[in-house]
Amino acid sequence: MYGLNASGWTPAALTIEYLKAHNITKLEATGVHTITVPGCVAGWDALRTRFGTLPFSKLLASAFFIPRTGSLSPKRMRATGE
Numbered sequence: 001m002y003g004l005n006a007s008g009w010t011p012a013a014l015t016i017e018y019l020k021a022h023n024i025t026k027l028e029a030t031g032v033h034t035i036t037v038p039g040c041v042a043g044w045d046a047l048r049t050r051f052g053t054l055p056f057s058k059l060l061a062s063a064f065f066i067p068r069t070g071s072l073s074p075k076r077m078r079a080t081g082e
Contacts, residue, residue, distance in 0.1 A: 002050070006043020010035070 014033060019025075027034050048059065 004043055004046060006039045006046065011038055 019027075019033070024033065044059075045056070048054070048056070052059070
């Protein structure tokens with residue numbers, strides 16, 4: 001069994017200095033300053049490196065194909081922004 005927690009990394013430019021300069025004193029549970037996309041993608045890469053055989057270009061091909069072809073997303077997803 002293998003476990004990986006890649007949920008905590010934030011963008012490199014989101015520093016204490018940046019937050020102070022923009023008078024941000026509290027981080028909400030959800031919002032632009034609490035997005036952990038870099039950690040998520042780094043986690044995917046860590047799993048791919050350890051267990052996978054395909055490059056990202058192949059693994060994420062459908063994720064790029066769908067929006068490029070104008071495929072519609074389910075109404076629920078459009079309404080919530082998912």
